[in-house]
Amino acid sequence: MSVMRFTGANSRDAMRQVREALGDEALILANRRTDSGVEILAMAESSAPGGGEVPTAPASPAVAESRAAPAGSADGAFAAMSEKLLEEMRDMRALLARDQQGRESPSGLDAQICDLLLGVGFGTALADEVVAALPDELAAADIQEERVMAWIKRQLVQRLSGLDDEAAFLDRTGVVALIGPTGVGKTTTTAKLAARYVMRHGTRPVALVTTDSFRIGAHEQLRIYARLLDVPMFALTADQPVNDLLGRMQGKSWVIIDTVGMSQRDHRVIEQVGHLRGGSTPVRLVLLLNAASQPETLEEVVQRYRQAAQAAGAELNDCVITKHDEAGRVAPALDIVMRHGLRLLFVSHGQRVPEDMSLAEPPALIDEALAQRREVPYRGSASAPRDASAGRTPTLMGQGRRLAGTLQALRQRVDGFGELEAVWDLLGLPDSVQQQRLDDLLASYPGPDRALGMLWSERRRVSGASWSMPDIALNADGDWLALPLLQHRQVAGQQPRLADAETKLGASVHLMAGLPDADACQWLESRSQSWVSQVRGSQRVEHAGERDPLKALAALADPLDEAHCRFRGMAARLKLGTLAVNVVPRPARRGDEGLAAQAWFAEVRDAESGRTVARRYWLTPARLARQPVPLLLHQLQGDGLALLARRAWQRIEPQELGELRPDVRLLMASGTAAVAAHLDLADDEAAMDLRAELLGLAGGRRRRRDVALMEALVELFLVRDAIRHLGLGEREAG
Structure with missing residues (x-):
């Protein structure tokens, strides 16, 4: 197919013809206005450039019939220009392809x-x-x-x-079996590990076991170590179950099995692991990896031994790196451990027992x-x-490790993340079960003295939604708790809500949407609590004996230094000014002189272009002077939470996820938005790493950062739920 010409009464009509003829992926080469409307030259993206005459698309009944353009006419020049442009595009693509193939890095x-x-x-x-x-x-x-x-x-x-702690491994009683290929150092490692047990627990509860009846002198080597450590040694034959042997050990608490070395390609590996798992006594498997081996060999060892463990119904999650002193580089062995999600217990680096083995750091x-x-x-x-x-x-284990690590980092960083996870756990449960478990969870959340303050949302529906944005508690560090508080579960009336937050949560700082009413204002002042009210520019205040809207007084404000901030997912600069005013809360009472207040005027500018993107106005009690500046910044940064929650609400689709109560869905959405905004706003290294990890798991950043983080978190929760579902089987019904 070559270039085609489409003529329509307008651009919409012409584009409709393009889509009908070439599909949505059509390549638009040129367009221009003509006496009869709009003309577009296009071709299918996968088509090779043609030459000569430009074919004309079939005209619709409402459009005049197109004719082939004669050479030398304006139409012909237009077509020739388009063909030349297409030829240049083809040459450029070929050049880029050659450059891509030839570059080395x-x-x-x-x-x-x-x-x-x-x-x-x-x-x-x-x-x-x-x-x-x-x-x-x-x-x-x-x-x-x-x-x-x-x-x-x-x-x-x-x-x-x-x-994290060597004691977590050495203090756990039971049977440990060291497995791995021939020559990896199992016997020496068995002795080193036994020595650590003896130094910690004494000789009486420790025993050594060997299954190696193939190598000449294998029993004798381990027997020498056992004699030096003053612990008994037993031999386990190929047809003898582990339980029978344990019965002869007179209640030994720590038993270490030195298994026969086998090539990872030996079919008997499965039999060996199955033999160790044959009894009722659980056996912890530890895989030994030779640091001096080739990466391909190590890869094969892990895969084959893990397959053998899986076939025997066992788990293989722990490993020890041996012959560290013989390896030119340690990275290949660490690479295998990382990608397969293994836990590295110890590193062995010599023949001396027990000196030449250390805890993996x-x-x-x-x-x-x-x-x-x-x-x-x-x-x-x-x-x-x-x-x-x-x-x-990436292996499932490796991806699972990344997911688990990301979730653990979120739990450690974001206060209330565990409770947000508990809400996501309700996904798919029957409605009545969701209701009961949600009631139980929220009855004690967030708990006394956990909240320093509250970010109060507007008492009206979010634009484009059927719900109101929940309120968010702030912890002692001023960070948002991950699980917000639903408005309809709170007491009625502004002043009772403030008092309830103080009594139940310990809140003494309030970031408010709108000026508090007269009762609330009187209560806040009587309790000397800190508060910030974001108001409209039309809010009237008294200054210099005149009553004017705030926006009319902006030019009179004393300027403050500019501050860096983030606003709705982008880097911004905040220009602040302040002015002493007097304000009368509603409902006004006769003789009420009002409240001495400080008015704040903010201009938010894009950090790159300097363009003004928003203006904001606040009122604070005059007794706080200029102390509220950090609170103003904090409230400003929560400006886009409601819209971010609305996006999350749309991403959490009940038709795809199963039964889901609206209040549960709202907590999922608003909580996910709060966590995403927290990560977007934080500027420390740990937050930077966590952001990058989340965006990497979600396939990279596609939109503005807070939205991309929100979408990544939703995907993380959904994947987590799917993994739990597969791991636990059917969901419990009650």
Whole structure:
């Protein structure tokens, strides 16, 4: 197909013809107005450029019949220009394709990070995962900058799971079986681990077991270690169940099994793991990984042994890295551990028992790995070494680890996130069960002395919605609690609500939408509580004996220094001014002299263009002087919460998710919006990392940042719910 001409009475009619003939993906080459309307030249995006005459689309009955343009006419020149343009586009695409095929590396910080990680021995999949989480704040930086290297280390450390406390492993009684290929160091590691048990619990409760009847002297080697440690050693034959052996051990609390070494390709691996799991006594499996092995070998070892554990109905989540002292680089082994979501318990680095084994410390291991750099070709070049992770999709375990890590970080950072999760847990339950569990949850939420203050929403429906935005409690640090408070569950009347918040929550700071009424204002002043009221520019106040709207007094305000802020998902600058005024709350009483107040005038400007995007007005009690500035900023940053909650409400579709009460849906939406806004506003490194991780899980940033974070959080909750559903089977009904 070549270029086609479409003529319509107007642009809408012409575009309709384009869509009907070529589809929505048509490529518009040129358009112009003619005596008969509008003319468009277009072609299908996948079509090759043609030459010669421009075909004409069939005309609709309402449009005059088009004719082929004669050479030399205006129409012919228009068609020739369009064909030339199309030819140039084809040449440009070919040039870009050749450039893409011939270049050896991408550009920018992401390429530098890839080069670093590949150079020290991490795999392509992990490098891509890390780069995908690169925050916008670092995009223009250089890898030599300290903050960039600190970010890279944080990304790697948080992906490397270890023991927070050695006691958590050594104090847990039971049977531990060390498994892995031949020559990985199981017998020596068994002795080192036994020595740690003995040093912690003494010799009496510890026993060693060997299943290795193949290697000459295998029993004798372990027996020597047992004699040195003064603990008994037992042999377990291939046809002997673990339970029978434990019966002979006279109640040993800590039993370590040294298994026979087998190639990961040996079909007997499944039999071996099945034998260990054959009894009723639970056995903890620990996989040993040789740090000096090739990445491809390590990849195969983890996959085969995990498959064997799964076939035997067991779990394989723990590992030990051995022969650390023999490895030129530690990164390949760490890469395997990270991508498969294994927990690294210990690192063995020599033959001495027990000295040459230490608790795995992720920060130290990552520092060591990053210091062992070699120059390697870019992964896309022909001479690049084969990467064990290249071409692999992230494992379910690896993705599950990322999801779990993100959720854990949110729980630790955002106050009330656990309660928000509990609301999402109601998804799919019967209506009556949702109601009962929601009542139980909200009866004690947020609890006494948990809230420093309240962000009170307007007492009317959100524009374009059938509900009112819930109120949000602020904790002692001034951060929003993740789970808001529904308006219809609160007492009626402004002053009773304020008193209730003080009594039940301990709230003494109030960010209000509108001037408090006379009773509420009197109560706030009698309690000397801090309050900020956002009002309209038309709000009338008294100044210099005159009664004027606030917006008319802006020019008289004393200016304050500009401040950086975020406003509705974008970076902004806040220009503030203030003026002493007098205001009379409604309903006005005879003889009421009003309240001495401070008026605040704000101009919000786009940080990049300097364009004014919003103006805001506030009133605060005069007794606070200029102290409320942080509160003004806090209320301003909550300006877009209601609209963000409305977007979240639309994303949480009951028809797709099952039975869902409107109040549960509203808490899900408003809570998710509150968490997204919190992450968008925070400027610390932990928040930066968490933002990047969320946006990376959601496929990157597509819209303004707060909206993208909200969508990522909704997806995170939905995936979490799906995983729980698969893991727990059918939902309980009561």
